[in-house]
Amino acid sequence: MAGGEDIGLEDLATATEIAQVIRRIARVARDLSRRIARGPLEGHADTVGENSGGDAQKALDLIADDAFAAALKGSPVRWYASEERENVAELNPGAGLALAIDPLDGSSNIDVNVSIGTIFSILPAGPDPLASVLRPGTDQLAAGYVIYGPQTALVLTAGQGTSLHVLDPRTGRFELATARLEIPAASSEFAINVSNYRHWGAAVRAYIDDCLAGETGPRAKNFNMRWIASLVAETHRIVSRGGIFLYPSDARRGYERGRLRHVYECAPIALLVEQAGGAATDGCDRILDRVPQSLHERTPFVFGTADKVHRVAAYHDLPHEEVAALFGQRGLFRQ
Numbered sequence: 001m002a003g004g005e006d007i008g009l010e011d012l013a014t015a016t017e018i019a020q021v022i023r024r025i026a027r028v029a030r031d032l033s034r035r036i037a038r039g040p041l042e043g044h045a046d047t048v049g050e051n052s053g054g055d056a057q058k059a060l061d062l063i064a065d066d067a068f069a070a071a072l073k074g075s076p077v078r079w080y081a082s083e084e085r086e087n088v089a090e091l092n093p094g095a096g097l098a099l100a101i102d103p104l105d106g107s108s109n110i111d112v113n114v115s116i117g118t119i120f121s122i123l124p125a126g127p128d129p130l131a132s133v134l135r136p137g138t139d140q141l142a143a144g145y146v147i148y149g150p151q152t153a154l155v156l157t158a159g160q161g162t163s164l165h166v167l168d169p170r171t172g173r174f175e176l177a178t179a180r181l182e183i184p185a186a187s188s189e190f191a192i193n194v195s196n197y198r199h200w201g202a203a204v205r206a207y208i209d210d211c212l213a214g215e216t217g218p219r220a221k222n223f224n225m226r227w228i229a230s231l232v233a234e235t236h237r238i239v240s241r242g243g244i245f246l247y248p249s250d251a252r253r254g255y256e257r258g259r260l261r262h263v264y265e266c267a268p269i270a271l272l273v274e275q276a277g278g279a280a281t282d283g284c285d286r287i288l289d290r291v292p293q294s295l296h297e298r299t300p301f302v303f304g305t306a307d308k309v310h311r312v313a314a315y316h317d318l319p320h321e322e323v324a325a326l327f328g329q330r331g332l333f334r335q
């Protein structure tokens with residue numbers, strides 16, 4: 001297996017400093033993909049602690065976090081904001097960029113050999129660490145994710161479309177596979193953790209009820225469901241073949257704003273999805289317009305094929321009697 005300095009990605013359509021950061025991230029991702037492929041032979045699936053958000057930390061979460069931070073020393077990244085760190089760290093004083101990162105996404109899947117990932121967002125660095133990352137998602141200079149699955153792939157945007165780069169394990173290079181991803185408009189798949197059904201609000205219940213009712217319901221169409229519990233894997237399926245993802249707020253303690261983190265999960269995925277022709281909201285409003293107030297802030301998250309995402313927002317606008325009605329009586333979305 002090749003392990004040299006040649007990482008590919010020569011043709012990144014972005015400013016040199018950003019391209020330099022992306023290549024460093026890609027090198028770490030290549031190393032991680034090899035470690036992940038060895039699975040239990042590496043013994044990195046053990047729970048070793050808890051992060052500031054109260055999530056269990058697996059050894060691989062911390063290994064990945066340390067590896068990205070170390071690889072970005074001497075790079076144009078001044079501020080490093082990670083899911084695994086309570087505060088923003090200064091890596092390179094005076095440098096011009098900030099990086100927000102979920103070093104290892106989908107950690108509950110590490111020990112079961114299901115796809116996991118890395119998500120990152122590149123922003124301009126100002127003098128203040130927090131202010132540099134607490135910006136609207138529209139300020140992102142670039143965003144991407146790496147999926148560690150049957151293939152390891154890097155999906156990137158610098159604001160001019162979303163591209164797919166696949167790691168060739170024979171050469172250790174990321175090769176361009178699709179220059180411009182377009183989320184397909186026709187899809188009948190939805191993704192949501194239905195075990196939380198009883199905790200959801202009325203609008204989300206109504207939307208899912210109508211999907212589940214299939215041909216006999218107001219949508220007059222059958223739907224299929226997926227739930228991988230890895231945001232990156234879910235995103236990759238949706239940018240490849242369309243559909244919708246929902247992680248709404250719910251009534252459980254601590255889930256008042258859903259589960260996913262705005263800065264290093266939802267904002268970068270929202271930019272990638274919009275740049276592939278899709279939409280991303282908090283259920284009602286565009287994610288990229290929201291300004292987060294704290295580093296680990298959560299947000300409800302709905303993204304995917306644009307008309308599906310807009311339909312979810314429309315359910316939130318329905319009058320109470322309509323949304324609370326059993327699907328049999330709900331008239332508005334009857335086709």
Ligand SMILES: O=P(O)(O)OC[C@H]1O[C@](O)(COP(=O)(O)O)[C@@H](O)[C@@H]1O
Pocket residue numbers: 055083102104105106107108193229230231232259
């Ligand atoms: O276990 P749940 O509640 O279905 O949540 C699954 C979600 O949690 C996450 O695993 C959170 O990400 P981390 O693994 O980075 O904490 C997402 O990837 C996934 O969409």
Ligand SMILES: [Mg+2]
Pocket residue numbers: 102104105106231265
């Ligand atoms: Mg995550």
Ligand SMILES: [Mg+2]
Pocket residue numbers: 061083102103104105106107
């Ligand atoms: Mg994570």
